[in-house]
Amino acid sequence: MEARQRIARLTAHLNPPNPQGNPMLEQINCRAKGGSPGFKVAILGAAGGIGQPLAMLMKMNPLVSVLHLYDVVNAPGVTADISHMDTGAVVRGFLGAPQLEAALTGMELVIIPAGVPRKPGMTRDDLFKINAGIVKTLCEGVAKCCPNAIVNLISNPVNSTVPIAAEVFKKAGTYDPKKLLGVTMLDVVRANTFVAEVLGLDPRDVDVPVVGGHAGVTILPLLSQVKPPCSFTPEETEYLTKRIQDGGTEVVQAKAGAGSATLSMAYAAVKFADACLRGLRGDAGVVECAFVASQVTELPFFATKVRLGRTGAEEVYQLGPLNEYERAGLEEAKQELAVSIEKGVSFIKK
Ligand SMILES: NC(=O)c1ccc[n+]([C@@H]2O[C@H](COP(=O)([O-])OP(=O)(O)OC[C@H]3O[C@@H](n4cnc5c(N)ncnc54)[C@H](O)[C@@H]3O)[C@@H](O)[C@H]2O)c1
Numbered sequence: 001m002e003a004r005q006r007i008a009r010l011t012a013h014l015n016p017p018n019p020q021g022n023p024m025l026e027q028i029n030c031r032a033k034g035g036s037p038g039f040k041v042a043i044l045g046a047a048g049g050i051g052q053p054l055a056m057l058m059k060m061n062p063l064v065s066v067l068h069l070y071d072v073v074n075a076p077g078v079t080a081d082i083s084h085m086d087t088g089a090v091v092r093g094f095l096g097a098p099q100l101e102a103a104l105t106g107m108e109l110v111i112i113p114a115g116v117p118r119k120p121g122m123t124r125d126d127l128f129k130i131n132a133g134i135v136k137t138l139c140e141g142v143a144k145c146c147p148n149a150i151v152n153l154i155s156n157p158v159n160s161t162v163p164i165a166a167e168v169f170k171k172a173g174t175y176d177p178k179k180l181l182g183v184t185m186l187d188v189v190r191a192n193t194f195v196a197e198v199l200g201l202d203p204r205d206v207d208v209p210v211v212g213g214h215a216g217v218t219i220l221p222l223l224s225q226v227k228p229p230c231s232f233t234p235e236e237t238e239y240l241t242k243r244i245q246d247g248g249t250e251v252v253q254a255k256a257g258a259g260s261a262t263l264s265m266a267y268a269a270v271k272f273a274d275a276c277l278r279g280l281r282g283d284a285g286v287v288e289c290a291f292v293a294s295q296v297t298e299l300p301f302f303a304t305k306v307r308l309g310r311t312g313a314e315e316v317y318q319l320g321p322l323n324e325y326e327r328a329g330l331e332e333a334k335q336e337l338a339v340s341i342e343k344g345v346s347f348i349k350k
């Protein structure tokens with residue numbers, strides 16, 4: 001190719017935008033041909049507090065070859081910024097509903113942090129009114145354009161948005177329970193950190209299973225199953241359980257109206273997405289906690305450890321032995337979860 005042509009292609013994005021198309025897409029297409037091998041990943045809500053650091057960290061992930069950044073605002077700016085990072089993934093931006101289908105077509109993993117966050121005094125359920133509709137619309141897009149993609153759902157209230165997504169996929173005839181995962185990784189990340197503090201260990205050496213759901217008492221850390229094996233006094237158990245359950249509220253209050261956890265969430269989301277991609281690649285023994293369709297309890301959805309493989313959550317693990325404190329916590333968690341799940345299901349079925 002002549003130097004003049006090459007330069008024209010590489011600077012296409014600097015020309016006035018073509019209202020019919022996406023100038024950024026045209027800009028990147030020429031680079032995509034030389035892209036590294038890996039998976040195609042979309043982030044929906046990529047310009048938000050979680051979305052931006054998540055996009056940056058996914059651009060750094062060597063398992064990602066193509067990264068689609070979709071939002072209803074600011075997607076071009078975030079895309080231009082992230083696309084200058086000298087890592088392998090090719091980045092494309094998509095702005096607003098007319099570009100949702102292009103953002104989703106061909107994707108293998110779709111991460112959804114779109115939606116409003118809490119302010120002090122709100123529960124996650126207070127977000128239902130706005131976020132339920134956002135999740136419904138985005139999942140309809142997934143069902144149409146990439147029905148085989150694995151979905152990592154972050155938007156709150158996760159205990160209801162995952163059932164909403166499942167109903168949307170059922171309606172479209174594309175539902176595969178193994179491929180729909182509610183992201184509860186931040187609860188595990190917090191639990192590892194707080195338990196490590198109490199034990200005087202490096203958090204990277206600590207593994208705390210957190211089961212149930214992702215709101216208040218539905219977040220149930222299994223402190224009797226911590227690795228490395230250890231024991232806690234009743235006071236330590238009470239302190240740790242409450243701190244893990246209230247971790248989100250701790251951040252919401254500290255941010256004082258400026259939103260909820262974004263940076264630790266982006267870290268947790270990437271840790272979880274990376275596990276999903278390693279599973280897709282066929283790595284053995286990839287196990288993380290997630291809120292999934294489940295037969296572990298009488299509820300249709302429940303968070304436990306799952307084994308991630310080529311087709312998603314291929315194995316859902318049982319709870320294992322619980323102590324008396326955890327058995328009482330489980331009953332409380334199930335009561336609240338049942339209501340939140342039903343609320344999500346009836347939002348679509350009504
Ligand atoms: N699962 C978890 O552990 C966890 C942790 C933290 C936050 N969250 C939740 O994640 C969500 C996002 O939090 P945030 O702090 O990034 O909020 P934010 O307001 O900073 O960002 C949300 C983004 O979503 C975008 N958006 C809104 N409607 C959209 C649509 N229809 N399509 C695409 N994008 C859309 C907004 O434009 C914005 O850029 C909230 O619901 C929050 O409660 C979940």
Ligand SMILES: O=C(O)C[C@H](O)C(=O)O
Pocket residue numbers: 117118124156186214247248249251252260261
């Ligand atoms: O607490 C929130 O509202 C956000 C998120 O669910 C969290 O756990 O930090």
